[in-house]
Amino acid sequence: MKKSEARMTFIFITILLDAIGIGLIVPILPEVIRRFGTDEAFVSTYFGYFISIYSLMLFLASPFLGSLSDRFGRRPVLLVALFGSGIDYLLMAYSPSLLLLFIGRIISGLTGASLTVASSYIADISNDKNRTGNFGLVGAAFGVGFVVGPALGGLVGSYGHHLPFIVAAVLTLSNFVFGLFVLPESLIKEKRKNKIDFSQMNPFKSVFKVLFRSNGTTLIWAFFLTNLAGQSHPSIWALYTHYKFGWNSLQVGLSLTVVGLAFGLGQGLSTRFITTKIGEYKSVIYGSCVLILAFFLYGIVEKAWMIYAVTSLLLFTGITMPSLQSLITKDGDAGLQGELQGTLVSLTSLTAILGPLIYTNLFAYYTHREAGNIPGAPYYAAALITGLCLLLMFFRRNSNTST
Numbered sequence: 001m002k003k004s005e006a007r008m009t010f011i012f013i014t015i016l017l018d019a020i021g022i023g024l025i026v027p028i029l030p031e032v033i034r035r036f037g038t039d040e041a042f043v044s045t046y047f048g049y050f051i052s053i054y055s056l057m058l059f060l061a062s063p064f065l066g067s068l069s070d071r072f073g074r075r076p077v078l079l080v081a082l083f084g085s086g087i088d089y090l091l092m093a094y095s096p097s098l099l100l101l102f103i104g105r106i107i108s109g110l111t112g113a114s115l116t117v118a119s120s121y122i123a124d125i126s127n128d129k130n131r132t133g134n135f136g137l138v139g140a141a142f143g144v145g146f147v148v149g150p151a152l153g154g155l156v157g158s159y160g161h162h163l164p165f166i167v168a169a170v171l172t173l174s175n176f177v178f179g180l181f182v183l184p185e186s187l188i189k190e191k192r193k194n195k196i197d198f199s200q201m202n203p204f205k206s207v208f209k210v211l212f213r214s215n216g217t218t219l220i221w222a223f224f225l226t227n228l229a230g231q232s233h234p235s236i237w238a239l240y241t242h243y244k245f246g247w248n249s250l251q252v253g254l255s256l257t258v259v260g261l262a263f264g265l266g267q268g269l270s271t272r273f274i275t276t277k278i279g280e281y282k283s284v285i286y287g288s289c290v291l292i293l294a295f296f297l298y299g300i301v302e303k304a305w306m307i308y309a310v311t312s313l314l315l316f317t318g319i320t321m322p323s324l325q326s327l328i329t330k331d332g333d334a335g336l337q338g339e340l341q342g343t344l345v346s347l348t349s350l351t352a353i354l355g356p357l358i359y360t361n362l363f364a365y366y367t368h369r370e371a372g373n374i375p376g377a378p379y380y381a382a383a384l385i386t387g388l389c390l391l392l393m394f395f396r397r398n399s400n401t402s403t
Contacts, residue, residue: 008125008134010183011118014078015141017175021089021168023149023260028157028164035161036098046098051234053102055352057109062345066116071193074121075185079176084111086173093165116345123329123340124186131329132275132283135322139267146260150253207346218396219328220347222284225389226320227348229295231355232382233259236363243367243375245304255307262311266318274316280323281393287320288390295383299376 025032033046069077084107091104118138126134153164211220241247241255275283294313301307325344359378366377374380 008122008137010179011121012137012141014082014175014179014183015115015118015138016145017171018082018085019142019145020149020152021085021145021172023146024153024156024164024168024171025089025092028153028161031157031161032092032101033098050102050105051356052353054105054109055349057106059346059349059353061110062116062349063343066120066340066343066345067193069117069120069187071195073185073187073192074117074124075179075183078117078121078183079179081111081117082172082176082179084108086169086176089165089169089172093162093169115348119325119344121186128330132280132322132326133272135325135329136267136270136272136275136318139318139322140264140269142260142264144260144264147257147264150256150260153253207343207350211347218392219324222389222392222396223321223324223328223344224347224351225385225392226288226291226324228351228355228358229291229382229385229389230321231351232295232359232378234352235356235359236378239360239363240375240378241304241307244301245307247304255311258308259311259314262314263318266315267322270316270319274319275323280327283319283323284327284393285390287317287323288386288393291317291320292383292386292390295379295386299379299383301376 029047029050033050037046065077065081088104088108088111091107092101095101095104115138119135122134122138123131152167156163156167211217211224237256237259238252241252245251247255274286278286290313294310294317297310297313298307301310328344329340358381362378362381363375366372366374
């Protein structure tokens with residue numbers, strides 16, 4: 001147990017530093033794009049492209065990287081990914097053109113195996129007693145990273161828009177060195193694949209397989225829908241709060257820090273205290289119900305302070321995703337966890353591609369007077385999508401009961 005806990009510490013720090021590196025650049029991305037054009041439509045358009053290209057590359061690369069980790073081990077693939085991300089930040093820091101900026105983001109997406117391999121690493125070293133809690137630590141690491149990252153990025157960015165990229169590069173490459181010397185391998189040679197099956201490298205094929213042909217299809221769809229609903233925040237938070245409350249970038253950054261804190265505490269603590277008592281299935285049900293309420297309230301808030309009150313509900317929604325992931329992992333083959341976790345990351349990346357397109361278009365359409373001026377429409381859509389997840393979980397319970 002102590003050895004497992006030590007390994008979880010390594011993985012937690014790895015994901016934490018990676019999240020801090022990502023969060024560092026979020027507050028200053030619009031300003032970086034403004035170096036190449038000041039028109040707000042131009043900035044908004046390319047900001048969306050910039051976010052989507054990373055998710056697209058991650059979607060395409062995740063099954064491949066997951067399979068590589070099944071063949072060669074988690075450690076080497078994770079280290080290569082960290083090194084690639086560090087180079088990406090340096091490239092973006094000194095990019096003289098939008099083209100090179102996007103090339104850097106493509107590199108980061110292609111090597112963005114941190115979550116894929118970290119999830120596989122966790123699956124390797126976890127058992128039925130600590131699996132959900134361990135996956136909850138992944139969410140906690142991201143939550144804490146996105147609390148510290150934006151605040152640090154905003155502070156450092158005030159001295160120069162390229163500096164957050166430098167800090168992110170230093171953190172990521174330091175993490176690479178840390179892992180190089182102290183991170184042990186989790187997948188023993190006896191459990192590794194004898195060869196790489198290149199037929200599994202097509203992310204669309206692997207996504208189709210888990211969505212329509214796997215034993216855990218219902219759980220996979222619930223995972224997909226929950227992630228898609230969760231994309232509402234990164235897609236429209238800045239647009240929504242600026243439109244309703246006139247918030248500037250500092251206020252948006254502070255509010256995102258609160259969201260990250262609530263999300264991190266919810267996944268890191270609630271999973272260990274709530275899920276252990278009521279089980280994974282009920283955790284998904286209850287967490288989804290609270291999430292539907294939160295999305296609806298986000299859509300109707302009228303005063304700025306109210307949005308912080310609603311955000312407190314995230315303390316009780318963090319149990320949903322790690323519980324779902326734990327249920328899916330239980331149904332998976334122990335020797336193919338890298339492929340499974342890589343496919344789950346691909347699904348998450350797919351929602352990160354689709355989500356911004358869905359929610360920003362809903363926001364743009366429903367903020368016109370002709371459409372009724374309903375800026376909360378994206379959050380209502382997120383509530384509806386979460387409701388579909390809830391129905392799927394009820395369907396799964398009824399199916400299991402009937403059998």
